Amino acid sequence: MPVENEERERQETEKRLEGLLGGMIRGRAPDGLWDRLTESLGPEARAARESARWRQRLVGGLVAMAASVLVAAGGWYWFVVAGQVTGPAVGTVAPPVVTPAPSAVAAQVIPTAVALLDREGETLGQVHVVYEASNFLPGEMVLVTAGEGYDN
Amino acid sequence: MALGRQHDAANEGNAEAEDLVYVERVLREGTPEAFRPLYERYKDKVYSTAYRITGDASLAEDVTHDVFLLVYERLGQFRRRSRFSSWLYRVTVNRATDAVRRRRRERWLFRARVGEDAEEGEVAATAERTPERAVEATELAEAVAGALKELSLKLRTVVVLRYFEGLRYEEIAEVIGRSVGTVKSRLSRAHEKLWPGLEKFL
Numbered sequence: 057m058p059v060e061n062e063e064r065e066r067q068e069t070e071k072r073l074e075g076l077l078g079g080m081i082r083g084r085a086p087d088g089l090w091d092r093l094t095e096s097l098g099p100e101a102r103a104a105r106e107s108a109r110w111r112q113r114l115v116g117g118l119v120a121m122a123a124s125v126l127v128a129a130g131g132w133y134w135f136v137v138a139g140q141v142t143g144p145a146v147g148t149v150a151p152p153v154v155t156p157a158p159s160a161v162a163a164q165v166i167p168t169a170v171a172l173l174d175r176e177g178e179t180l181g182q183v184h185v186v187y188e189a190s191n192f193l194p195g196e197m198v199l200v201t202a203g204e205g206y207d208n
Numbered sequence: 209m210a211l212g213r214q215h216d217a218a219n220e221g222n223a224e225a226e227d228l229v230y231v232e233r234v235l236r237e238g239t240p241e242a243f244r245p246l247y248e249r250y251k252d253k254v255y256s257t258a259y260r261i262t263g264d265a266s267l268a269e270d271v272t273h274d275v276f277l278l279v280y281e282r283l284g285q286f287r288r289r290s291r292f293s294s295w296l297y298r299v300t301v302n303r304a305t306d307a308v309r310r311r312r313r314e315r316w317l318f319r320a321r322v323g324e325d326a327e328e329g330e331v332a333a334t335a336e337r338t339p340e341r342a343v344e345a346t347e348l349a350e351a352v353a354g355a356l357k358e359l360s361l362k363l364r365t366v367v368v369l370r371y372f373e374g375l376r377y378e379e380i381a382e383v384i385g386r387s388v389g390t391v392k393s394r395l396s397r398a399h400e401k402l403w404p405g406l407e408k409f410l
Binding site for chain 1: 240243244247251252253254255256259260265268269272273276277280281348349352370371372374392395396399402403406409410
């Protein structure tokens with residue numbers, strides 16, 4: 057089909073979908089949400105979150121270290137590493153990221169979490185990296201996927 | 209028509225300028241009350257977007273809560289290189305997508321543990337919890353929910369932003385960090401998948 061026809065067809069479909077879907081009623085945020093939000097913004101809740109973030113950083117570091125040891129031993133593992141984005145992006149890493157194992161694992165997991173930022177360097181929150189090592193031996197490849205800050 | 213577009217553009221420009229005034233106020237006063245106008249302006253848009261992507265009212269509520277919490281705490285990091293609304297949509301899309309993926313992982317782990325084939329049902333039109341049903345149960349709402357369920361997260365996101373939120377191509381491109389060409393191409397692919405389920409309503 058010529059390009060102009062394709063474009064015309066796309067525009068026609070869009071108009072019909074706009075007519076159909078654009079008129080649908082928008083969901084309304086629940087009434088109690090503001091109260092829940094203000095509670096979360098209170099000093100106690102903020103302190104609890106900050107404390108949880110530090111715990112996550114610690115656990116993330118420990119898991120990364122454990123990962124490098126376990127990976128070296130081979131076998132089948134799932135690792136979940138949570139890292140906090142702390143600074144501007146040093147480069148965008150578009151997952152899935154394949155890293156060589158095992159030597160680069162510990163060095164790659166946390167930097168990957170930190171690098172998975174919004175492209176403009178505006179932090180979007182915590183980055184969770186699920187790290188799967190499946191039946192591999194030293195020198196094989198490891199798949200790292202990201203929960204947030206992922207490639208859209 | 210052209211006059212109407214100029215009018216829309218003017219309104220959009222005003223809304224954007226107002227957003228920045230509110231942002232400055234929050235940064236200056238640093239109180240939840242100062243944040244409330246931004247919350248009131250965008251709460252339904254954020255909730256609706258989250259709901260359309262996750263297909264789950266309670267998950268959408270959690271996402272909406274988390275989005276505003278994050279935006280309030282990180283407002284100082286908003287660098288004004290994009291519109292405030294684009295930044296907010298971007299955070300919403302990422303949070304909602306993350307929530308869907310997390311739930312998939314949890315279900316996967318659950319299935320692996322108990323050996324059950326749990327129901328995926330991401331955008332299923334669940335009985336009384338969907339916004340449509342809260343207002344009016346319709347065949348169309350169910351068809352739309354079913355059609356959205358068939359789309360991948362990437363395609364679902366552009367469809368939600370385009371048709372439910374009414375964003376322009378350029379805005380969607382800004383939100384998802386891709387080119388306008390990619391937005392159009394994803395919409396075309398989405399049309400093909402949406403067509404069978406919605407054809408009779410079009």
